[in-house]
Amino acid sequence: MLSALLLLVISTLLLIYLYRFSKQRPPNFPPGPPRLPIWGSYFLVLLNNFKFTHKGYHNLAEKYRTKILGLHLGPFPTVVVNSYELIREVLLRPEFQGRVKLPIINERTYDKNLGIIFTDGLFWEQQRRFSLRHMRDYGFGRRFPQLEAIGQEEIQDMLDLLNGQREDKEISKNGHVRLPDLFYNVFFNPIWFIITGQRFPVKDHAKLRYFTRQALRHQRSIDVTGNALVLSPWLKHIAPNYFGYTDLMESTGNMLRYIKDAVKEHMATYSEDFIRDFTDKFLMEMKKYEHVDEPTTFMEEQLRVVGLDYLFPASTTVTATLNFTIVHLLHHPEVQEKMQNEIDMVVGRNRLPTLDDRSRLPYNEAVLRESMRKETLVPLSVVHRATESTELGGYTIPKDTLMVVNLWSFHNDPEFWEDPEVYRPERFLDVHGQLLKKDYSLPFGAGKRLCAGETYSRHFMFLTLSALMQNFTVKGVPGKPLPTMEPDRPGIIVTKNDFWVRFEPRE
DSSP states (O other): OHHHHHHHHHHHHHHHHHHHHHHOOOTTOOOOOOOOTTTBTHHHHHHHOSSOHHHHHHHHHHHTTOSEEEEEETTEEEEEEOSHHHHHHHHHOGGGOBOOOOHHHHHTTTTSOOSSTTOOHHHHHHHHHHHHHHHGGGTTTSOOHHHHHHHHHHHHHHHHHHTTSSOOTTTEETTEEEETGGGHHHHHHHHHHHHHSOOOOGGGHHHHHHHHHHHHHHHHHOOTTTOHHHHOTTHHHHOTTTTTHHHHHHHHHHHHHHHHHHHHHHHHHOOTTOOOSHHHHHHHHHHTTTTOOSOOSOOHHHHHHHHHHHHHHHHHHHHHHHHHHHHHHHHOHHHHHHHHHHHHHHTOSSSOOOGGGGGGOHHHHHHHHHHHHHTOSSTTOSOEEOSSOEEETTEEEOTTOEEEEOHHHHHTOHHHHSOTTSOOGGGGBOTTSOBOSOOOOOTTOOGGGSOTTHHHHHHHHHHHHHHHHHHEEEEOOTTSOOOOSSOOBOSSSOBOOOEEEEEEEOO
Protein backbone atom coordinates (compact mmCIF):
# COMPACT_ATOMS: atom_id res chain seq x y z
CA MET A 1 0.00 0.00 0.00
CA LEU A 2 2.81 2.42 0.93
CA SER A 3 4.75 1.62 -2.23
CA ALA A 4 1.66 2.23 -4.36
CA LEU A 5 1.08 5.59 -2.66
CA LEU A 6 4.74 6.54 -3.16
CA LEU A 7 4.49 5.61 -6.85
CA LEU A 8 1.35 7.76 -7.18
CA VAL A 9 3.08 10.75 -5.57
CA ILE A 10 6.15 10.38 -7.79
CA SER A 11 3.98 10.03 -10.90
CA THR A 12 1.95 13.09 -9.94
CA LEU A 13 5.07 15.17 -9.33
CA LEU A 14 6.52 13.99 -12.63
CA LEU A 15 3.37 14.98 -14.50
CA ILE A 16 3.37 18.39 -12.84
CA TYR A 17 7.02 18.85 -13.78
CA LEU A 18 6.39 17.80 -17.39
CA TYR A 19 3.38 20.12 -17.63
CA ARG A 20 5.33 23.09 -16.30
CA PHE A 21 8.31 22.20 -18.50
CA SER A 22 6.10 22.10 -21.59
CA LYS A 23 4.82 25.60 -20.80
CA GLN A 24 8.22 27.15 -20.23
CA ARG A 25 8.76 29.91 -22.77
CA PRO A 26 10.71 33.16 -22.76
CA PRO A 27 8.52 36.19 -21.96
CA ASN A 28 6.55 37.53 -24.95
CA PHE A 29 7.82 34.70 -27.14
CA PRO A 30 5.99 33.95 -30.43
CA PRO A 31 3.16 31.38 -30.28
CA GLY A 32 3.96 27.76 -30.98
CA PRO A 33 3.89 24.15 -29.78
CA PRO A 34 4.81 23.00 -26.26
CA ARG A 35 8.29 21.99 -25.22
CA LEU A 36 9.03 18.33 -24.46
CA PRO A 37 12.09 16.78 -22.75
CA ILE A 38 15.30 16.09 -24.71
CA TRP A 39 14.29 17.27 -28.21
CA GLY A 40 11.93 20.06 -27.22
CA SER A 41 9.31 20.67 -29.92
CA TYR A 42 11.20 18.69 -32.55
CA PHE A 43 9.01 15.64 -31.88
CA LEU A 44 5.96 17.68 -32.90
CA VAL A 45 7.67 18.97 -36.03
CA LEU A 46 8.34 15.37 -37.06
CA LEU A 47 4.74 14.42 -36.33
CA ASN A 48 3.63 17.09 -38.80
CA ASN A 49 6.07 15.96 -41.49
CA PHE A 50 8.67 13.35 -40.64
CA LYS A 51 10.56 13.57 -43.94
CA PHE A 52 10.62 17.28 -44.78
CA THR A 53 10.84 19.45 -41.67
CA HIS A 54 10.22 22.70 -43.57
CA LYS A 55 6.71 21.43 -44.24
CA GLY A 56 6.38 20.43 -40.59
CA TYR A 57 7.20 23.99 -39.50
CA HIS A 58 4.78 25.34 -42.10
CA ASN A 59 1.97 23.11 -40.84
CA LEU A 60 2.61 24.14 -37.23
CA ALA A 61 2.58 27.82 -38.19
CA GLU A 62 -0.79 27.32 -39.86
CA LYS A 63 -2.09 25.47 -36.81
CA TYR A 64 -1.11 28.35 -34.53
CA ARG A 65 -2.24 30.91 -37.12
CA THR A 66 1.03 32.79 -37.14
CA LYS A 67 3.75 33.85 -39.57
CA ILE A 68 6.30 33.83 -36.75
CA LEU A 69 6.44 30.51 -34.91
CA GLY A 70 8.12 30.05 -31.53
CA LEU A 71 9.31 26.65 -30.32
CA HIS A 72 12.29 24.79 -28.88
CA LEU A 73 14.75 22.59 -30.73
CA GLY A 74 16.30 20.64 -27.91
CA PRO A 75 17.42 23.29 -25.38
CA PHE A 76 17.47 26.09 -27.97
CA PRO A 77 14.64 28.63 -28.17
CA THR A 78 13.85 28.84 -31.88
CA VAL A 79 11.87 31.20 -34.09
CA VAL A 80 10.68 30.19 -37.56
CA VAL A 81 9.53 33.02 -39.86
CA ASN A 82 7.36 32.34 -42.90
CA SER A 83 6.41 35.64 -44.54
CA TYR A 84 8.38 37.76 -47.02
CA GLU A 85 8.63 40.80 -44.73
CA LEU A 86 9.80 38.83 -41.69
CA ILE A 87 12.24 36.72 -43.70
CA ARG A 88 13.81 39.83 -45.21
CA GLU A 89 14.07 41.37 -41.75
CA VAL A 90 15.88 38.34 -40.32
CA LEU A 91 18.21 38.12 -43.32
CA LEU A 92 19.07 41.83 -43.30
CA ARG A 93 19.26 42.88 -39.66
CA PRO A 94 22.82 42.65 -38.23
CA GLU A 95 21.69 41.21 -34.88
CA PHE A 96 20.45 38.06 -36.67
CA GLN A 97 23.67 37.23 -38.53
CA GLY A 98 25.19 34.84 -35.98
CA ARG A 99 25.69 31.12 -36.49
CA VAL A 100 25.12 28.24 -34.13
CA LYS A 101 28.22 26.69 -32.54
CA LEU A 102 27.61 22.93 -32.54
CA PRO A 103 30.14 20.15 -31.85
CA ILE A 104 28.83 18.01 -34.71
CA ILE A 105 29.45 20.85 -37.18
CA ASN A 106 33.00 21.38 -35.94
CA GLU A 107 33.78 17.66 -36.14
CA ARG A 108 33.74 17.91 -39.93
CA THR A 109 36.44 20.61 -39.85
CA TYR A 110 39.28 19.34 -37.65
CA ASP A 111 37.24 19.95 -34.44
CA LYS A 112 37.49 23.69 -35.05
CA ASN A 113 34.98 26.33 -36.11
CA LEU A 114 36.48 26.96 -39.56
CA GLY A 115 35.36 27.93 -43.03
CA ILE A 116 32.73 30.49 -43.94
CA ILE A 117 29.28 28.88 -43.93
CA PHE A 118 29.13 28.05 -40.21
CA THR A 119 31.32 30.81 -38.75
CA ASP A 120 30.38 34.30 -37.60
CA GLY A 121 31.78 37.45 -36.02
CA LEU A 122 35.12 38.97 -36.99
CA PHE A 123 36.48 35.60 -38.17
CA TRP A 124 33.65 35.19 -40.69
CA GLU A 125 33.76 38.81 -41.83
CA GLN A 126 37.51 38.68 -42.46
CA GLN A 127 37.49 35.34 -44.26
CA ARG A 128 34.41 36.04 -46.39
CA ARG A 129 35.73 39.46 -47.42
CA PHE A 130 39.13 38.02 -48.34
CA SER A 131 37.78 35.04 -50.28
CA LEU A 132 35.22 37.01 -52.28
CA ARG A 133 37.68 39.78 -53.04
CA HIS A 134 40.36 37.48 -54.39
CA MET A 135 38.13 34.86 -56.05
CA ARG A 136 36.68 37.73 -58.09
CA ASP A 137 40.16 38.12 -59.59
CA TYR A 138 39.53 34.81 -61.36
CA GLY A 139 35.89 35.39 -62.32
CA PHE A 140 33.84 34.34 -59.30
CA GLY A 141 30.81 36.60 -58.96
CA ARG A 142 31.42 38.72 -62.08
CA ARG A 143 31.84 38.61 -65.83
CA PHE A 144 35.27 37.23 -66.71
CA PRO A 145 36.12 36.16 -70.28
CA GLN A 146 38.53 33.37 -69.31
CA LEU A 147 36.04 31.75 -66.93
CA GLU A 148 33.20 32.07 -69.44
CA ALA A 149 35.41 30.41 -72.06
CA ILE A 150 36.08 27.54 -69.66
CA GLY A 151 32.35 27.23 -69.03
CA GLN A 152 31.63 27.08 -72.76
CA GLU A 153 34.25 24.37 -73.20
CA GLU A 154 32.68 22.30 -70.42
CA ILE A 155 29.22 22.78 -71.93
CA GLN A 156 30.52 21.73 -75.34
CA ASP A 157 31.96 18.55 -73.75
CA MET A 158 28.48 17.87 -72.37
CA LEU A 159 26.87 18.45 -75.78
CA ASP A 160 29.45 16.18 -77.45
CA LEU A 161 28.44 13.39 -75.11
CA LEU A 162 24.75 13.92 -75.89
CA ASN A 163 25.47 14.03 -79.62
CA GLY A 164 27.37 10.75 -79.48
CA GLN A 165 30.72 12.33 -80.33
CA ARG A 166 32.32 10.83 -77.24
CA GLU A 167 31.52 8.02 -74.81
CA ASP A 168 31.05 7.85 -71.06
CA LYS A 169 29.39 4.53 -70.33
CA GLU A 170 29.05 5.33 -66.63
CA ILE A 171 26.42 8.01 -67.26
CA SER A 172 25.31 7.47 -70.88
CA LYS A 173 23.72 4.27 -72.17
CA ASN A 174 21.50 3.46 -75.13
CA GLY A 175 20.79 7.10 -75.88
CA HIS A 176 19.85 7.89 -72.27
CA VAL A 177 21.84 9.91 -69.72
CA ARG A 178 21.78 9.98 -65.96
CA LEU A 179 21.07 13.16 -64.05
CA PRO A 180 22.55 14.99 -62.21
CA ASP A 181 25.85 13.35 -63.29
CA LEU A 182 25.62 14.93 -66.75
CA PHE A 183 25.98 18.42 -65.24
CA TYR A 184 28.79 17.89 -62.75
CA ASN A 185 31.76 18.83 -64.94
CA VAL A 186 30.05 22.06 -66.10
CA PHE A 187 29.72 23.40 -62.57
CA PHE A 188 32.64 21.81 -60.74
CA ASN A 189 35.50 22.46 -63.16
CA PRO A 190 35.15 26.28 -63.34
CA ILE A 191 35.09 26.68 -59.54
CA TRP A 192 37.96 24.17 -59.21
CA PHE A 193 39.88 26.30 -61.70
CA ILE A 194 39.27 29.45 -59.64
CA ILE A 195 40.52 27.79 -56.45
CA THR A 196 43.33 25.60 -57.78
CA GLY A 197 44.08 26.84 -61.32
CA GLN A 198 43.35 23.32 -62.65
CA ARG A 199 40.57 21.40 -64.39
CA PHE A 200 39.71 17.71 -64.63
CA PRO A 201 40.02 16.69 -68.31
CA VAL A 202 37.41 14.45 -69.91
CA LYS A 203 39.48 11.35 -69.21
CA ASP A 204 39.34 12.17 -65.47
CA HIS A 205 35.64 12.98 -65.24
CA ALA A 206 35.11 9.86 -63.13
CA LYS A 207 37.41 11.36 -60.48
CA LEU A 208 35.51 14.64 -60.71
CA ARG A 209 32.19 12.83 -60.25
CA TYR A 210 33.51 11.03 -57.18
CA PHE A 211 34.04 14.40 -55.48
CA THR A 212 30.64 15.72 -56.52
CA ARG A 213 28.86 12.55 -55.43
CA GLN A 214 30.54 12.86 -52.06
CA ALA A 215 29.36 16.47 -51.95
CA LEU A 216 25.79 15.30 -52.60
CA ARG A 217 26.19 12.62 -49.93
CA HIS A 218 27.27 15.40 -47.54
CA GLN A 219 24.23 17.53 -48.42
CA ARG A 220 21.89 14.63 -47.70
CA SER A 221 23.57 13.54 -44.49
CA ILE A 222 22.15 16.06 -42.09
CA ASP A 223 19.34 18.57 -41.70
CA VAL A 224 20.86 21.73 -40.24
CA THR A 225 17.53 22.87 -38.78
CA GLY A 226 17.21 20.27 -36.06
CA ASN A 227 18.31 16.84 -37.11
CA ALA A 228 18.40 14.40 -34.20
CA LEU A 229 22.18 14.13 -34.57
CA VAL A 230 22.55 17.89 -34.11
CA LEU A 231 20.32 17.93 -31.03
CA SER A 232 21.78 14.74 -29.55
CA PRO A 233 25.40 14.24 -30.73
CA TRP A 234 25.74 11.11 -28.58
CA LEU A 235 23.53 9.30 -31.12
CA LYS A 236 26.63 8.96 -33.30
CA HIS A 237 27.85 6.28 -30.88
CA ILE A 238 24.57 4.32 -31.02
CA ALA A 239 23.56 4.33 -34.69
CA PRO A 240 26.04 6.37 -36.75
CA ASN A 241 24.72 5.07 -40.08
CA TYR A 242 21.04 5.66 -39.34
CA PHE A 243 21.46 9.22 -38.04
CA GLY A 244 23.79 10.34 -40.84
CA TYR A 245 27.03 10.63 -38.88
CA THR A 246 28.90 8.15 -41.07
CA ASP A 247 27.82 9.90 -44.26
CA LEU A 248 28.67 13.32 -42.84
CA MET A 249 32.18 12.43 -41.73
CA GLU A 250 33.18 10.13 -44.58
CA SER A 251 31.93 12.48 -47.29
CA THR A 252 33.69 15.45 -45.70
CA GLY A 253 36.94 13.50 -45.37
CA ASN A 254 36.77 12.33 -48.97
CA MET A 255 36.27 15.89 -50.25
CA LEU A 256 38.94 17.37 -48.01
CA ARG A 257 41.49 14.90 -49.40
CA TYR A 258 41.10 16.42 -52.88
CA ILE A 259 41.62 19.91 -51.48
CA LYS A 260 44.48 18.84 -49.19
CA ASP A 261 46.36 17.35 -52.15
CA ALA A 262 45.87 20.53 -54.20
CA VAL A 263 47.08 22.72 -51.32
CA LYS A 264 50.09 20.48 -50.76
CA GLU A 265 51.05 20.76 -54.44
CA HIS A 266 50.64 24.54 -54.30
CA MET A 267 52.82 24.83 -51.20
CA ALA A 268 55.57 22.84 -52.91
CA THR A 269 55.51 24.99 -56.08
CA TYR A 270 54.55 28.36 -54.61
CA SER A 271 56.30 31.47 -55.92
CA GLU A 272 55.34 34.98 -54.89
CA ASP A 273 56.39 36.10 -58.38
CA PHE A 274 53.71 33.97 -60.04
CA ILE A 275 50.34 33.88 -58.26
CA ARG A 276 48.23 31.36 -60.14
CA ASP A 277 44.86 31.19 -58.36
CA PHE A 278 42.96 31.71 -55.12
CA THR A 279 45.00 29.09 -53.26
CA ASP A 280 48.19 31.02 -54.02
CA LYS A 281 46.50 34.23 -52.85
CA PHE A 282 45.67 32.56 -49.55
CA LEU A 283 49.19 31.15 -49.16
CA MET A 284 50.59 34.63 -49.78
CA GLU A 285 48.43 35.95 -46.94
CA MET A 286 49.49 33.08 -44.68
CA LYS A 287 53.17 33.92 -45.20
CA LYS A 288 52.60 37.44 -43.87
CA TYR A 289 51.97 35.90 -40.44
CA GLU A 290 54.73 33.27 -40.43
CA HIS A 291 57.06 35.36 -38.26
CA VAL A 292 54.47 37.53 -36.53
CA ASP A 293 53.55 36.66 -32.96
CA GLU A 294 49.84 37.42 -33.17
CA PRO A 295 46.71 35.30 -33.77
CA THR A 296 45.58 34.90 -37.37
CA THR A 297 42.69 33.31 -39.20
CA PHE A 298 44.95 32.51 -42.16
CA MET A 299 46.15 28.94 -41.69
CA GLU A 300 46.32 25.82 -43.84
CA GLU A 301 43.33 24.10 -42.26
CA GLN A 302 41.21 27.19 -42.85
CA LEU A 303 42.30 27.26 -46.50
CA ARG A 304 41.13 23.67 -46.95
CA VAL A 305 37.75 24.34 -45.35
CA VAL A 306 37.21 27.56 -47.32
CA GLY A 307 37.76 25.53 -50.47
CA LEU A 308 35.30 22.95 -49.17
CA ASP A 309 32.68 25.58 -48.37
CA TYR A 310 32.77 26.88 -51.94
CA LEU A 311 33.16 23.58 -53.76
CA PHE A 312 30.52 21.35 -52.24
CA PRO A 313 27.59 23.80 -52.69
CA ALA A 314 28.74 24.85 -56.17
CA SER A 315 28.82 21.27 -57.38
CA THR A 316 25.51 20.16 -55.87
CA THR A 317 23.01 23.01 -55.44
CA VAL A 318 23.04 24.20 -59.04
CA THR A 319 23.00 20.67 -60.45
CA ALA A 320 20.08 19.78 -58.18
CA THR A 321 18.27 22.93 -59.34
CA LEU A 322 18.76 21.92 -62.97
CA ASN A 323 17.46 18.47 -62.09
CA PHE A 324 14.19 19.96 -60.86
CA THR A 325 14.06 22.22 -63.93
CA ILE A 326 14.45 19.24 -66.26
CA VAL A 327 11.69 17.41 -64.42
CA HIS A 328 9.34 20.38 -64.81
CA LEU A 329 10.18 20.57 -68.51
CA LEU A 330 9.38 16.87 -68.90
CA HIS A 331 5.95 17.55 -67.45
CA HIS A 332 5.48 20.82 -69.38
CA PRO A 333 6.64 20.32 -72.98
CA GLU A 334 4.94 23.58 -73.94
CA VAL A 335 7.48 25.42 -71.77
CA GLN A 336 10.33 23.73 -73.63
CA GLU A 337 8.83 24.82 -76.93
CA LYS A 338 8.59 28.45 -75.81
CA MET A 339 12.21 28.39 -74.63
CA GLN A 340 13.37 26.91 -77.92
CA ASN A 341 11.43 29.41 -80.01
CA GLU A 342 12.92 32.31 -78.07
CA ILE A 343 16.45 30.94 -78.49
CA ASP A 344 15.92 30.36 -82.21
CA MET A 345 14.75 33.96 -82.68
CA VAL A 346 17.53 35.59 -80.62
CA VAL A 347 20.56 33.29 -80.94
CA GLY A 348 19.85 30.91 -83.80
CA ARG A 349 21.65 27.58 -84.17
CA ASN A 350 25.12 28.59 -85.35
CA ARG A 351 26.64 29.40 -81.96
CA LEU A 352 26.02 28.64 -78.31
CA PRO A 353 24.17 31.20 -76.17
CA THR A 354 26.43 33.51 -74.17
CA LEU A 355 25.88 35.72 -71.15
CA ASP A 356 25.42 38.63 -73.55
CA ASP A 357 22.21 36.90 -74.66
CA ARG A 358 20.83 36.53 -71.16
CA SER A 359 18.96 39.85 -71.08
CA ARG A 360 17.49 39.06 -74.51
CA LEU A 361 16.13 35.67 -73.43
CA PRO A 362 13.67 36.70 -70.69
CA TYR A 363 11.50 33.60 -70.95
CA ASN A 364 14.49 31.29 -70.51
CA GLU A 365 15.52 33.31 -67.45
CA ALA A 366 11.95 33.20 -66.11
CA VAL A 367 11.96 29.39 -66.36
CA LEU A 368 14.99 29.21 -64.07
CA ARG A 369 13.44 31.65 -61.60
CA GLU A 370 10.20 29.71 -61.52
CA SER A 371 12.05 26.42 -61.00
CA MET A 372 13.92 27.90 -58.02
CA ARG A 373 10.67 29.24 -56.57
CA LYS A 374 8.60 26.12 -57.17
CA GLU A 375 11.02 23.84 -55.37
CA THR A 376 13.14 25.85 -52.97
CA LEU A 377 16.39 23.93 -52.91
CA VAL A 378 17.52 25.09 -49.46
CA PRO A 379 14.05 25.40 -47.94
CA LEU A 380 15.20 26.63 -44.53
CA SER A 381 18.44 28.32 -45.61
CA VAL A 382 21.13 27.88 -42.94
CA VAL A 383 20.11 28.61 -39.36
CA HIS A 384 20.90 32.09 -38.07
CA ARG A 385 21.42 33.06 -34.41
CA ALA A 386 20.39 36.21 -32.59
CA THR A 387 23.60 37.78 -31.29
CA GLU A 388 21.69 40.01 -28.87
CA SER A 389 18.24 40.27 -27.33
CA THR A 390 15.92 42.14 -29.65
CA GLU A 391 12.38 42.36 -31.02
CA LEU A 392 10.76 40.93 -34.16
CA GLY A 393 7.16 41.28 -35.25
CA GLY A 394 6.13 42.57 -31.83
CA TYR A 395 7.67 39.60 -30.00
CA THR A 396 10.77 39.43 -27.79
CA ILE A 397 13.70 37.46 -29.21
CA PRO A 398 16.24 36.49 -26.51
CA LYS A 399 19.95 36.43 -27.26
CA ASP A 400 21.15 33.15 -28.84
CA THR A 401 17.70 32.26 -30.18
CA LEU A 402 17.93 30.16 -33.34
CA MET A 403 16.41 32.03 -36.29
CA VAL A 404 15.00 29.87 -39.10
CA VAL A 405 13.71 31.40 -42.33
CA ASN A 406 11.20 29.13 -44.06
CA LEU A 407 11.86 30.08 -47.67
CA TRP A 408 9.72 27.20 -48.87
CA SER A 409 6.72 28.51 -46.95
CA PHE A 410 7.11 31.98 -48.49
CA HIS A 411 7.64 30.61 -52.00
CA ASN A 412 4.40 28.65 -51.63
CA ASP A 413 2.33 31.42 -50.02
CA PRO A 414 -0.94 31.87 -51.99
CA GLU A 415 -1.37 35.35 -50.51
CA PHE A 416 1.84 36.39 -52.27
CA TRP A 417 1.96 34.24 -55.43
CA GLU A 418 -1.80 33.61 -56.05
CA ASP A 419 -1.28 30.11 -57.52
CA PRO A 420 2.02 28.85 -56.06
CA GLU A 421 1.17 25.21 -56.80
CA VAL A 422 1.23 25.95 -60.54
CA TYR A 423 4.49 25.91 -62.52
CA ARG A 424 4.14 29.19 -64.43
CA PRO A 425 7.30 31.01 -65.61
CA GLU A 426 5.14 33.89 -66.85
CA ARG A 427 4.72 35.10 -63.28
CA PHE A 428 8.20 36.62 -63.59
CA LEU A 429 7.35 38.49 -66.83
CA ASP A 430 5.41 41.68 -67.46
CA VAL A 431 2.66 42.16 -70.07
CA HIS A 432 5.32 42.77 -72.72
CA GLY A 433 7.11 39.50 -72.01
CA GLN A 434 10.07 41.18 -70.31
CA LEU A 435 11.46 40.26 -66.90
CA LEU A 436 9.86 42.10 -64.02
CA LYS A 437 12.21 44.67 -62.54
CA LYS A 438 11.77 43.18 -59.06
CA ASP A 439 12.33 39.49 -58.36
CA TYR A 440 10.76 38.77 -54.97
CA SER A 441 11.88 35.16 -54.79
CA LEU A 442 14.74 34.39 -52.40
CA PRO A 443 16.41 31.13 -53.48
CA PHE A 444 19.85 32.44 -52.49
CA GLY A 445 18.79 34.33 -49.36
CA ALA A 446 19.59 38.01 -48.87
CA GLY A 447 21.77 40.39 -46.87
CA LYS A 448 25.31 39.72 -45.70
CA ARG A 449 24.59 35.98 -45.58
CA LEU A 450 23.48 35.97 -49.21
CA CYS A 451 24.87 32.88 -50.94
CA ALA A 452 28.29 33.91 -52.21
CA GLY A 453 27.81 31.78 -55.32
CA GLU A 454 24.58 33.41 -56.53
CA THR A 455 26.06 35.18 -59.56
CA TYR A 456 28.21 32.16 -60.49
CA SER A 457 25.21 29.84 -60.19
CA ARG A 458 22.80 32.01 -62.17
CA HIS A 459 25.34 32.53 -64.96
CA PHE A 460 26.20 28.86 -65.41
CA MET A 461 22.65 27.58 -65.02
CA PHE A 462 21.55 29.96 -67.78
CA LEU A 463 24.41 28.94 -70.09
CA THR A 464 23.81 25.22 -69.52
CA LEU A 465 20.04 25.17 -69.82
CA SER A 466 19.89 27.47 -72.84
CA ALA A 467 22.53 25.36 -74.65
CA LEU A 468 20.51 22.22 -73.96
CA MET A 469 17.25 23.77 -75.16
CA GLN A 470 18.95 25.16 -78.27
CA ASN A 471 20.13 21.72 -79.33
CA PHE A 472 17.78 19.16 -77.77
CA THR A 473 14.29 18.35 -76.59
CA VAL A 474 14.33 16.51 -73.28
CA LYS A 475 12.04 13.49 -73.02
CA GLY A 476 11.46 10.63 -70.63
CA VAL A 477 12.69 7.07 -71.05
CA PRO A 478 10.16 5.13 -73.19
CA GLY A 479 8.10 2.68 -71.18
CA LYS A 480 8.94 4.26 -67.83
CA PRO A 481 6.98 6.86 -65.86
CA LEU A 482 8.32 10.38 -65.66
CA PRO A 483 10.01 11.30 -62.38
CA THR A 484 7.64 13.12 -60.06
CA MET A 485 7.93 16.88 -59.61
CA GLU A 486 8.32 16.50 -55.83
CA PRO A 487 11.69 16.10 -54.07
CA ASP A 488 12.71 12.59 -53.05
CA ARG A 489 15.44 13.22 -50.49
CA PRO A 490 15.67 15.62 -47.52
CA GLY A 491 18.86 17.15 -46.18
CA ILE A 492 20.62 20.49 -46.17
CA ILE A 493 19.15 20.70 -49.66
CA VAL A 494 16.18 18.76 -51.07
CA THR A 495 17.01 16.61 -54.08
CA LYS A 496 15.71 14.13 -56.60
CA ASN A 497 17.04 10.62 -56.78
CA ASP A 498 19.21 9.99 -59.83
CA PHE A 499 17.08 9.49 -62.93
CA TRP A 500 17.56 8.80 -66.65
CA VAL A 501 16.30 10.92 -69.52
CA ARG A 502 16.95 11.24 -73.22
CA PHE A 503 17.94 14.41 -75.04
CA GLU A 504 16.50 14.14 -78.53
CA PRO A 505 18.42 16.26 -81.08
CA ARG A 506 16.33 19.00 -82.64
CA GLU A 507 15.92 18.97 -86.39
